[in-house]
Amino acid sequence: MNQSPVAEIFNTRDGSIVLSALEFQDFGAGMPTEILPGQQLTHLEGGVMRIDGINLEKNVLRYMVGRATDFILYIGHERIKLNELAEPGTLVEFSIRRGHF
Secondary structure, three states, X not given: OOOOOEEEEEEXXXXXXXXXXXXXXXXXXXXXXXXXOOOEEEEOHHHOEEEEEEXXXXXXXXXXXXXXXXXXXEEOOEEEEHHHHOOOOOEEEEEOOOOOO
């Protein structure tokens, strides 16, 4: 299991959530082991690696609130800690809802 911080960078496109990049320091369970066609690996300061061009589209984004790790969601300048929203072990889901203004 990867014990170092991981940043997943998402965008939205046509009502879907798109994973566009990933930043991490250490390899571990769940981390990429190869760069796929269309992706680019960059080495940043402090030993951080960034993979761009992931382009993985999801209709729903699901995370399990961690017991040993803390997931933090940034939306604009707002910082949301999942363990403040739900108990550890709880599945949380994010999706895009279109509203009428």
